[in-house]
Amino acid sequence: MRNWKRVTSILILCVCMMALWTAPAFAAERVLQYGNRGEDVKALQTALIDRGYLNANATGYFGHLTLAAVKNYQQDSGLVVDGKAGPKTMGALNESDSVAASAGISNQDLYWLARIIEAEAKGEPYEGKVAVGNVVMNRVKSGIFPNTVYGVVFQYTGSVPQFSPVANGTIYNTPQAESVRAAEAAYGGVSVVGDCKYFFNPSKAKGTWIVNNCSFYKMIANHAFYR
Known part of the structure; x- marks a missing residue:
């Protein structure tokens, strides 16, 4: 009887050990920070x-x-600025991908969005760059303008382009990092000017049609934004 109990105990121990050896190991996601590899x-x-x-x-x-x-x-992104990529930071990065995908945004859209921001808002603060991106994206989603960034940027009224950089060629300039960041923000849904679809620089243009037909929203540095 004792031998039987001993054999049974050994068998149970072996089964438990085999279960531990064959069980898959799942590494917990770590908070990424300075010094990690x-x-x-x-x-x-x-x-x-x-x-x-x-x-x-x-x-x-x-x-x-x-x-x-x-x-x-x-x-x-409005997160706690601690330099650590934890669940909230990684979640925000993943969410911006999901938002972009659900909106049907393509890499070509981001390519031209960054370039129109660079051309229209070079020298403007970051908020002003995002605002220009917002205007373009609001037009894309409006149903009354072309439904792609490229279409909005290169839209003409008669023989006159909607955006002056298309006429003067600065639309083809390579965007700086901040313009790309602003494009990514606007692309992912960050908004600083609500549903505005128009803007102009009062020191360079009168914006007569915009002033007479739209509602003023706010000034950001040198640009007046209208809805």
């Missing part, structure tokens, strides 16, 4: 590069450049 850091860097926040290669090492990029993204 790994594929998860590389994925974070790739996301930041795609959004214009990191002007460097995805190396898999969380250094000073990645730290600054994370902080800039957190600030623009």
